[in-house]
Amino acid sequence: MCLNETPVLQVRNFTLRYGSGCPACGERLEKNRCALCGSVWAANDLSLDVYPGEVLGIVGESGSGKTTLMRSLYFDFTPTFGLALLRDYQEGRKNIWEASAADRRMIKNRIMGMVYQNPILGLRMNHSTASNIAEKLIAAGSRNAGQMTERARGLLESVEIMTSRMGEAPRNFSGGMQQRVQISKALANNPALLLLDEVTTGLDLSVQARVLDLIRKIKAEYGISILLVSHDLAVVRMLADRTIVMLDGKIAESGLTDQILEDPQHAYTQQLVHSLI
Amino acid sequence: MYSDYNFAFLDEGSKREIRRASLKAVAIPGYQVPFGSRELPIGRGWGTGGIQLTLSLIGPDDVLKVIDQGSDESVNAVNIKKFIGLCTDVRTTANSREATLIQTRHRIPEIPLSDGQILVLQVPIPEPLRIVEPREEVTKKMHAEKDYAPIWLQLYESLVKYKKVTLASEYPCMVAGHYMMNPSPIPKFDNPKLHKADCLYLFGAGREKKIYAVPPHTEVVSLAFDDIPFEPEHFEGKKCRLCGSADTYLDEMFDALTGEKLYQCSDTSYCKEVRGACV
Numbered sequence: 162m163c164l165n166e167t168p169v170l171q172v173r174n175f176t177l178r179y180g181s182g183c184p185a186c187g188e189r190l191e192k193n194r195c196a197l198c199g200s201v202w203a204a205n206d207l208s209l210d211v212y213p214g215e216v217l218g219i220v221g222e223s224g225s226g227k228t229t230l231m232r233s234l235y236f237d238f239t240p241t242f243g244l245a246l247l248r249d250y251q252e253g254r255k256n257i258w259e260a261s262a263a264d265r266r267m268i269k270n271r272i273m274g275m276v277y278q279n280p281i282l283g284l285r286m287n288h289s290t291a292s293n294i295a296e297k298l299i300a301a302g303s304r305n306a307g308q309m310t311e312r313a314r315g316l317l318e319s320v321e322i323m324t325s326r327m328g329e330a331p332r333n334f335s336g337g338m339q340q341r342v343q344i345s346k347a348l349a350n351n352p353a354l355l356l357l358d359e360v361t362t363g364l365d366l367s368v369q370a371r372v373l374d375l376i377r378k379i380k381a382e383y384g385i386s387i388l389l390v391s392h393d394l395a396v397v398r399m400l401a402d403r404t405i406v407m408l409d410g411k412i413a414e415s416g417l418t419d420q421i422l423e424d425p426q427h428a429y430t431q432q433l434v435h436s437l438i
Numbered sequence: 439m440y441s442d443y444n445f446a447f448l449d450e451g452s453k454r455e456i457r458r459a460s461l462k463a464v465a466i467p468g469y470q471v472p473f474g475s476r477e478l479p480i481g482r483g484w485g486t487g488g489i490q491l492t493l494s495l496i497g498p499d500d501v502l503k504v505i506d507q508g509s510d511e512s513v514n515a516v517n518i519k520k521f522i523g524l525c526t527d528v529r530t531t532a533n534s535r536e537a538t539l540i541q542t543r544h545r546i547p548e549i550p551l552s553d554g555q556i557l558v559l560q561v562p563i564p565e566p567l568r569i570v571e572p573r574e575e576v577t578k579k580m581h582a583e584k585d586y587a588p589i590w591l592q593l594y595e596s597l598v599k600y601k602k603v604t605l606a607s608e609y610p611c612m613v614a615g616h617y618m619m620n621p622s623p624i625p626k627f628d629n630p631k632l633h634k635a636d637c638l639y640l641f642g643a644g645r646e647k648k649i650y651a652v653p654p655h656t657e658v659v660s661l662a663f664d665d666i667p668f669e670p671e672h673f674e675g676k677k678c679r680l681c682g683s684a685d686t687y688l689d690e691m692f693d694a695l696t697g698e699k700l701y702q703c704s705d706t707s708y709c710k711e712v713r714g715a716c717v
Contacts (some may be wrong), residue, residue, distance in 0.1 A: 262579065262583055263583050263585075266583075266585065288591070288595050289595060289598045289599065291594075291598045292591060292594055292595040292598055295591065295594050295598075296587070296591050299587045299590045299591055299594065300587040304590070304663050304664050305663060305664040305665050306594060306597050306663040306664075306665055306666050307665045307666075308665075309594065310598075327598075328598055328599065
């Protein structure tokens with residue numbers, strides 16, 4: 162990671178409000194809820210940078226806006242306002258949230274990879290595992306079935322899934338295997354940025370450890386930037402170079418992971434760190 | 439001819455609207471043009487799209503041929519022919535060369551059609567993307583953006599599961615390099631006949647209210663992966679029991695008495711022609 166380089170991703174003033182809003186909306190917030198009209202500010206004026214080769218961790222309690230940010234970056238949600246620039250899209254000069262539908266597909270399939278907390282959102286459960294990976298390759302323009310199969314085989318091997326099972330549908334797999342299939346799918350087109358949304362949540366400890374090892378391996382081998390959302394500080398400590406702590410849709414604190422965890426400044430971060438069992 | 443009805447059953451305004459939609463379809467090959475599908479004395483889904491096209495295009499000098507699954511003598515073909523004959527008095531024929539207007543379901547005649555001929559196909563589901571996307575507004579966007587990846591994924595999934603593309607009919611194709619088209623439920627054996635043909639192909643879906651076209655000499659390419667070429671059905675080692683043809687689309691049937699498996703040309707008029715019988 163080098164902070165002098167152009168960031169892979171720059172987010173500025175990202176805000177997403179649920180509800181119709183009111184003329185004074187956002188001025189009087191109770192947590193992240195407007196006291197006047199009841200609109201929820203799921204994300205409120207977030208700005209962040211992700212640098213090449215960096216793992217940026219985002220932690221925070223449920224409802225703090227972590228997933229809202231991730232899924233907005235992957236175009237699942239539409240921001241109320243804000244700017245997101247990708248180094249590899251229009252040389253970082255165009256807001257990806259203003260991109261055409263075709264450009265959005267290109268960004269999703271070539272520049273970014275996403276691993277959802279719930280594999281149902283990221284995988285076609287009734288298609289074969291090979292097809293799930295090929296979907297990304299087809300969307301990126303590949304029309305060579307043999308090459309796609311070889312690529313799927315290679316990716317599945319790298320995430321330690323037996324290639325003899327590539328014809329099976331992911332619905333037959335365990336939760337950990339589904340997450341690993343999602344990861345291989347996200348890596349299919351060598352994206353510049355990987356979005357990992359609570360990838361270890363709901364997995365037992367041994368499977369969690371394997372998934373975390375895999376992410377470390379990916380970081381070392383591919384050198385891609387990763388935006389990692391978790392509510393588990395241990396996961397963030399293990400993987401993230403820098404960490405952002407979110408609270409009620411806002412950034413409470415940010416800095417180097419060690420600094421955040423060893424010397425938390427914000428009251429919420431202190432509470433979070435001290436609540437570690 | 440029934441004098442109680444207008445020539446060709448439909449009123450002139452309706453016929454004009456359908457012809458306008460047909461012209462637009464010809465102008466944008468493969469694009470599905472919406473039209474106001476009319477009520478007919480048969481149920482939707484029984485070929486009303488094809489019949490409306492035929493009725494709106496037919497003139498007193500036309501020679502009409504109607505086929506159903508390749509046969510001129512099936513109940514559907516005979517009744518459509520009878521209906522159009524009664525309200526137009528045009529001459530009907532079983533000879534594919536002689537006909538100026540051919541309405542068909544499930545097959546394209548074996549003989550190459552010429553530039554004076556129009557082939558009207560009855561289409562149940564005009565949208566090739568329907569198997570991957572149920573929402574009409576989404577499929578329209580997908581066509582506009584040429585977002586055909588989900589169909590390619592279906593073909594790839596077939597390769598993974600069965601080691602080959604198993605679609606036998608309604609095999610999707612690209613028309614003039616832009617629109618993906620469902621060639622109606624013709625067997626994929628007939629897909630190559632759409633490519634740079636001399637005749638005009640019109641497709642009518644009455645229930646779905648869509649008309650689309652492949653104009654003469656238009657490029658129609660069936661989807662195929664770079665390393666796995668498109669492959670129509672083969673009938674190696676088999677031939678028609680009547681005319682001996684080995685290069686036509688063959689129907690499989692069983693002799694009720696002996697249980698023997700037999701093959702016969704699906705295109706009955708072509709089979710008769712080869713045998714030298716009167717068509």
